């Protein structure tokens with residue numbers, strides 16, 4: 001078997017931080033090259049400062065390390081993207097094109113491309129949103145991911161490249177902080193609870209969104225990437241579900257541990273983004289094709305989040 005050399009873009013981000021560690025454990029420290037615009041302070045391993053909008057810099061890195069797999073996580077997310085719509089489109093698309101072209105030219109074996117529930121808009125069945133739904137996203141981030149899904153499908157069909165993708169729900173983890181997303185509230189709320197501070201929620205109490213615990217999100221990514229190529233029937237992107245909850249439900253699950261915890265609902269522009277996304281998604285294709293099954297529900301997440309976040313503030 002050819003020795004894998006894995007490049008992760010956006011490795012200092014919320015998912016990248018944890019995925020890098022998981023891939024280091026799986027493939028060994030020397031086989032994983034983490035890259036981002038900045039290195040996280042406590043990072044251990046091989047790191048390259050890399051701006052993926054720079055084709056030559058990316059090409060240099062892929063050829064320097066003989067990269068065989070790319071996990072392209074670098075992107076501007078939904079909420080931040082609405083502040084800079086054209087820049088967001090430009091960055092999200094140009095980084096993807098660079099990854100696809102450099103990978104094609106250098107014979108990279110496998111690529112992972114994260115998509116998102118943001119690809120859906122308000123023209124869908126919002127409960128159990130089917131895999132093959134109308135994609136009319138209302139954010140630039142969602143538009144870039146819907147276009148990206150079609151581009152990775154195109155590169156697979158035209159050049160036979162093995163590119164795999166998941167439509168992530170909001171990811172909830174204690175290991176790293178999210179930034180610029182609409183689902184970020186569901187991580188921030190746990191930090192406020194542990195610090196015994198009141199939480200100002202930028203969504204309405206009854207807004208339901210699909211979410212997934214970080215451990216499940218990482219496991220899904222690795223299981224998808226490990227699956228035999230012939231099992232991957234969907235080459236745009238798979239719906240992926242963990243569980244769904246409202247802001248109020250996560251608040252009450254935290255209150256079981258911190259009875260004095262308080263919340264104020266102060267919806268802002270992110271409420272409109274959340275309203276345009278599904279309440280829950282149908283991930284039966286992922287379950288059938290490569291055996292996906294989530295492990296964490298809301299009460300388990302709350303216990304894990306609080307237990308681990310507590311150690312940061314002691």
Ligand code: AKB
Nearest residue numbers: 077078116181182183
């Ligand atoms: C966001 O909120 O923008 C992301 C996502 C759901 O893709 N977490």
